[in-house]
Amino acid sequence: MQRISCLADLEREAVDKLDLNTRTFFQSGAMDLLTRDDNREAYNRIRIIPRMLRDVSKIDTSLSIFGQTFKSPVFLAASANQRMAHTDGEIAASRSACKHGVLHVLSSISNYSIEEVSKGVADLTESGENTSVRWLQLYVFQDRHISYDLVKRAEQAGYTGIVVTVDTPYAGRRLDNIRSTFRVPQHLSLGNFEKYADGMHTHSPTAESTRLAHQNVNYTNYQIDPSLNWNDIKEIKKLTKLPVLLKGILTHEDAAIAVDVGVDGIIVSNHGGRQLDTVPATIVALPEVVDAVKKRIPVFVDGGILRGTDVFKALAVGADAVFVGRPVLWGLTYDGEKGVDLMIDLINEELRLAMALSGCIKISDINRSYLLKSDLYPSKL
Ligand SMILES: Cc1cc2nc3c(=O)[nH]c(=O)nc-3n(C[C@H](O)[C@H](O)[C@H](O)COP(=O)(O)O)c2cc1C
Numbered sequence: 001m002q003r004i005s006c007l008a009d010l011e012r013e014a015v016d017k018l019d020l021n022t023r024t025f026f027q028s029g030a031m032d033l034l035t036r037d038d039n040r041e042a043y044n045r046i047r048i049i050p051r052m053l054r055d056v057s058k059i060d061t062s063l064s065i066f067g068q069t070f071k072s073p074v075f076l077a078a079s080a081n082q083r084m085a086h087t088d089g090e091i092a093a094s095r096s097a098c099k100h101g102v103l104h105v106l107s108s109i110s111n112y113s114i115e116e117v118s119k120g121v122a123d124l125t126e127s128g129e130n131t132s133v134r135w136l137q138l139y140v141f142q143d144r145h146i147s148y149d150l151v152k153r154a155e156q157a158g159y160t161g162i163v164v165t166v167d168t169p170y171a172g173r174r175l176d177n178i179r180s181t182f183r184v185p186q187h188l189s190l191g192n193f194e195k196y197a198d199g200m201h202t203h204s205p206t207a208e209s210t211r212l213a214h215q216n217v218n219y220t221n222y223q224i225d226p227s228l229n230w231n232d233i234k235e236i237k238k239l240t241k242l243p244v245l246l247k248g249i250l251t252h253e254d255a256a257i258a259v260d261v262g263v264d265g266i267i268v269s270n271h272g273g274r275q276l277d278t279v280p281a282t283i284v285a286l287p288e289v290v291d292a293v294k295k296r297i298p299v300f301v302d303g304g305i306l307r308g309t310d311v312f313k314a315l316a317v318g319a320d321a322v323f324v325g326r327p328v329l330w331g332l333t334y335d336g337e338k339g340v341d342l343m344i345d346l347i348n349e350e351l352r353l354a355m356a357l358s359g360c361i362k363i364s365d366i367n368r369s370y371l372l373k374s375d376l377y378p379s380k381l
């Protein structure tokens with residue numbers, strides 16, 4: 001077997017190990033996969049303009065967000081059902097993030113619960129060497145009590161941020177999942193909802209409803225509430241003292257409203273191309289969001305990030321940090337926690353090298369002057 005030298009190698013190895021059901025769930029995007037693929041291709045079209053002779057013998061990738069320090073700006077995005085990749089699932093991903101001093105976002109639709117993931121990393125933090133920083137990704141369900149309870153449980157279990165996903169009032173039409181009649185394996189449950197399976201919560205997204213949801217293709221059994229709107233965001237803000245971020249913003253108009261309603265951070269995301277096909281690649285949407293936000297709150301981006309140079313480009317445009325989604329699943333599939341360790345090490349090493357070779361010593365040195373201006377897409381402004 002050849003040595004794994006980059007995240008694309010890791011993806012190839014992982015994909016080889018997966019059955020059709022899991023592989024299509026992880027790889028799928030909406031309709032013709034145009035946005036999923038454009039997320040990557042748009043990074044490839046941007047050129048870096050390097051500077052020389054700047055003593056790059058020491059490179060510092062650390063940064064601070066909401067008063068918390070991280071060792072690298074590459075964070076782990078939320079994805080549902082991570083035990084489909086490896087039996088240790090979300091616990092393995094969170095442990096790896098903790099050891100590397102980066103943030104991990106837990107999906108509402110995780111197999112391990114909010115509390116199980118916290119317990120699963122506790123031994124790493126006991127020595128005081130590591131701090132585990134976890135945020136909860138929140139789907140707002142038709143039974144609002146469930147979503148609000150998830151926020152409270154996250155607070156109690158030591159999570160330090162709430163990421164409300166706003167691009168999923170309905171699931172995107174993922175043709176490969178439809179063709180292969182995607183199913184969550186029978187032995188997996190959705191850890192967060194077991195306590196609501198009491199007959200009182202008829203709108204609880206149980207594992208059974210998830211199975212049905214996938215079979216029904218339109219996923220209505222997930223019970224995500226399509227009536228979600230800006231007033232709900234204000235309610236969620238009132239509910240918690242934790243920073244509340246919106247994931248799925250793609251325009252300067254929505255970014256401006258988000259700042260006005262008091263949101264604490266924005267994740268520019270198209271859900272890895274899984275929702276509305278033909279929306280812009282996220283690196284294309286990023287400049288107008290960054291310009292609208294004017295550094296009042298942090299802006300993050302995800303989608304198609306596979307290389308250290310992609311991370312560099314996103315930071316140069318103005319992202320405070322980036323998230324990787326599928327690469328976490330490739331790492332988990334390849335070798336559980338160790339596979340995620342490998343994924344994080346590889347992309348961090350590439351980022352350090354991209355910084356050194358372009359003459360940037362620390363994260364705050366990276367800015368738009370390091371990108372060829374004509375490669376930055378004209379936004380709709
Ligand atoms: C298999 C899979 C499951 C996902 N589940 C969720 C989820 O539960 N909640 C959510 O907000 N985003 C979810 N996402 C989207 C990711 O958080 C992220 O936006 C996306 O994967 C980024 O693109 P990338 O995979 O190209 O890095 C999922 C993505 C994948 C691939």
Ligand SMILES: CCCCCCC(=O)C(=O)O
Pocket residue numbers: 080109168169170171172219222224271274
């Ligand atoms: C209503 C759609 C729920 C999808 C849940 C998991 C997810 O976000 C994904 O992309 O898959």
